[in-house]
Amino acid sequence: MPAVLHDAALQALLLEDAPYGDLTTDSLGLQGLTGRVVFAARQPMTVCGSEEAVRLFQLCGAEAHVLTPTGRHVLAGTELLAAHGPAPAVLLAWKVAQALVACSSGVASEVGRIVTVLRAAGCGQALACAGPAFPGTRAWMAKAVQAGGGIMHRLGLSESLLLCPEHRLFTDEHSLDDTVGRLRKLQPQKRLVAECGAMEEALALAASGADVLQLERFTPEAVRACRLALHTSRLHPMLVVSGGVDGDSAVAYAEAGADVLVSSAPCHAPPCDVEVRFSRDV
Template identity: 50%
Template sequence: MSLALYSALSGPWAGGLEDERLRALLREDAPHGDLSTRALGLTGRAARIRFQARGAGVVAGIEAATRLLQLCGVAAQPAVASGARVDDGALLLAGQGPAEGVLLGWKVAQNLVEAASGMARGAAAIVAVLRAEGLDTPLACTRKAPPGTHWWAAQAIEAGGAVMHRLGLSETLLVFPEHLALLPAEEVVARLQALRRQQPEKRLVVETGREDDALAWARLGVEVLQLERFTPEAVARLRQALRAEGLTTRLAPAGGVNRSNALAYARAGADLLVSSAPYFAPPAEVQVHISPSDGG
């Protein structure tokens, strides 16, 4: 089930955890209210607000921004859904309500849509390179989103056509060299075998930065190898070695995977590409129009 569909079915915008997160964003921006709006005497007036795309591309964060404005007392509605491809000038959301609510939520909502849409576009750009060559290699984004943003960054990544590599430490088995460094060398194999017995429904993933170690892990039955900073050429050599031994271990290059080299990694035999690059894509631009409403 997609993250967007899960959100729709579970109703996260109806007073749940996401509402509290949105309120926290508002408190961060206006811990004691909006001084400028009060000082200008705008309280009690009515206003309209419209978000429009400035430039074509994928959009994300629309539902969260709409709900944020609703929490400010604005009757806001989305014009498109996250994941939509829009043209320059396309209407994204619109609403009307008290001027103090419109002005309180305006900038936080705009920042959220711009940041989320930037991530979505970053993911979509990498996916587009792969699909243009007829490759269906998945792009899986890491948990390296800036702290505090994971709850909306994951939806932005999906809106761009990618998937989440890990939603957090609690739901995957990924053994890093940092884990292994804390184990006695003679216990490593036994510990990994015990791990697979204890969590039989989960795939065992081990990260390595060395070609010889990667082949050794595959021989021990590791199901996915996360290949840290491997070159495309190193991935191709490892794929050939695995085939020669009849091993079906999946290969997931990670570290430095981006739009410029994604195709090379996919052609080298990667089963999926692990990347943090979309989180650092430039934000999209959203134009916001605020005006008096008919009753203002």
């Protein structure tokens, strides 16, 4: 999988960490010395970010190459990437590169874990991950989700229609049919997703023509009841379940009738433990 962070974004990460240079390295006078660094997994993980980490070392003036590409499932001890060059270069890139691989691999590994649980139970539903946990992380977060076998729920406000209760608060002078109809008329190529928090709301939105119902914080039992009520009413929107979906509950939601599972759990997954081994050229 190619790098998704361009050079300017990677340079910005380096600049954030060392806006005026590496004070310790510069003070030690390490110019003229060279060394090698290897990243390795300390635990089983789904690897992500090795391509961006390699480019960070290259931007700092070192030679570097990927040993394990993004998307690979590895055991503890597997080497992920290697870099060689001037000591100031490898020391400058080290921490930023390690953090990027650790955090993105943490997300990818949690996505992979939930997908594995679903498939082991015979559930084929897609796992979609909600937006990034923190602004500015969208690109590598989307890469990590894909590396783990998931899909992104939404990539932003510009590419999908999601009608929320907060929108409807400002359109209460119009009927629900009028609101849905307006969105369909102005965006005819987009499927309309409507967020709902109760059974009655879901039925009303489906009757108004919503293509997808995003059921917020429904229990598995409530999802099953909603599916039955929609079927009885001869309404057949896609059901997306969001809120409370994680590795412990994913199968229950899938078996209750959800078509797509949306989870923010991977976005808050702890970083993976990435070992960094340095050696000095003699």
